[in-house]
Amino acid sequence: VPLKEVFKEKFLVGAALNADQTNGQQPAELALVKREFNTIVAENCMKMESLQPEQGVFDFKDADNFVRFGEENGMFIVGHTLVWHSQAPDWLFVDEAGNDVSRDTLVARMRNHIHTVVSRYKGRVHAWDVVNEAIGDQETLRRSKWQQIIGDDYIQLAFQFANEADPDAELYYNDYSMLNPHRRESGIQVIQSLKEKGIRIDGIGMQAHYGLDYLDLNEFEESVVKFAEQDVKVMLTELDITVLPFPTKEMSAEISQNYELKATLNPYNETLPDSVGTKLAIAYQGLFEVLLKHQDKIGRVTFWGVNDGQSWRNNWPVKGRKDYPLLFDRDNAPKKAFQSVVSLVKE
Numbered sequence: 001v002p003l004k005e006v007f008k009e010k011f012l013v014g015a016a017l018n019a020d021q022t023n024g025q026q027p028a029e030l031a032l033v034k035r036e037f038n039t040i041v042a043e044n045c046m047k048m049e050s051l052q053p054e055q056g057v058f059d060f061k062d063a064d065n066f067v068r069f070g071e072e073n074g075m076f077i078v079g080h081t082l083v084w085h086s087q088a089p090d091w092l093f094v095d096e097a098g099n100d101v102s103r104d105t106l107v108a109r110m111r112n113h114i115h116t117v118v119s120r121y122k123g124r125v126h127a128w129d130v131v132n133e134a135i136g137d138q139e140t141l142r143r144s145k146w147q148q149i150i151g152d153d154y155i156q157l158a159f160q161f162a163n164e165a166d167p168d169a170e171l172y173y174n175d176y177s178m179l180n181p182h183r184r185e186s187g188i189q190v191i192q193s194l195k196e197k198g199i200r201i202d203g204i205g206m207q208a209h210y211g212l213d214y215l216d217l218n219e220f221e222e223s224v225v226k227f228a229e230q231d232v233k234v235m236l237t238e239l240d241i242t243v244l245p246f247p248t249k250e251m252s253a254e255i256s257q258n259y260e261l262k263a264t265l266n267p268y269n270e271t272l273p274d275s276v277g278t279k280l281a282i283a284y285q286g287l288f289e290v291l292l293k294h295q296d297k298i299g300r301v302t303f304w305g306v307n308d309g310q311s312w313r314n315n316w317p318v319k320g321r322k323d324y325p326l327l328f329d330r331d332n333a334p335k336k337a338f339q340s341v342v343s344l345v346k347e
């Protein structure tokens, strides 16, 4: 039974798609997506550097194909992401001399980008990750260029502009490590500061890049409950669970020359041992137990990628490893983790 049937009437289930897929170069993966999922998000093609690589010069080719695929298959289409400090084009924050632009200039650039993109897909893209990763690891708001040049209210402005451009699209705030108590509190503050000013926010996306040694289910549940209390939809937007060890910064720098270290950090280069596949299945099962317990609060669960072979995890935080973070293997076959999740809802 496909995932979208298993979790029907509980929450939407989806995947992030890359441009090769929606441009037709990966028919097997695309067939899997049609069979299993009822919602999609753009992994990279709707980021600002992709859509507006040069000021005022928009490139919608990949994004158009992505949206068309979703429409043809009746899917809930999510755009990712309008305002982010990463994957921003080089020109965005600077003037011709290379100095920071003024607040007014950056607000105008933001407004133009959001209006152009959201209006183009009005009524077709159902929801937007309006602002991505605005929370700092120490402080409430990350000291990004957006924050430094405009001020904390850049978040409000982004939501206002998105709402102007498509009042019917759902508008989300999206961030990582939302089970961390400091980051959870900051997330709540972001939601509240919008609501206090009467600015619409419809949901919070918990990115959910977890690991076998990074998934505290109690903290996770606490976040789901606390976010839901803010009267927003709660979503798992970028779900994957790495089975690989997390290197220190020093290790990452050393790895290209040090083969022993490389083997330590990339232990399943040939195949994934059954025992690790089982650990992954148990981790996914635990997570989905919590999701099902709170299904009234959860709007959507989206995996960050279709199968293990294409996951960004193979290249982060170390390039060229072999990871196994998703429910489908490199041949698109369902893994033990798929069975463990599906078995929770067998009637």
Ligand code: G3I
Pocket: 043, 044, 086, 087, 132, 207, 238, 312
């Ligand atoms: O497309 C170019 C290709 O032409 C070039 O030859 C190649 C050489 O490195 O790079 C390709 O671009 C890469 C792109 O992915 C497409 O594959 C970039 O280098 C690479 O940095 C980029 O990584 C993406 C990353 O965001 C960038 O920050 C990942 O695919 C994508 O999964 C990841 O997604 C983010 C979410 O948007 C936000 N949350 C975290 C998540 C994981 O980092």
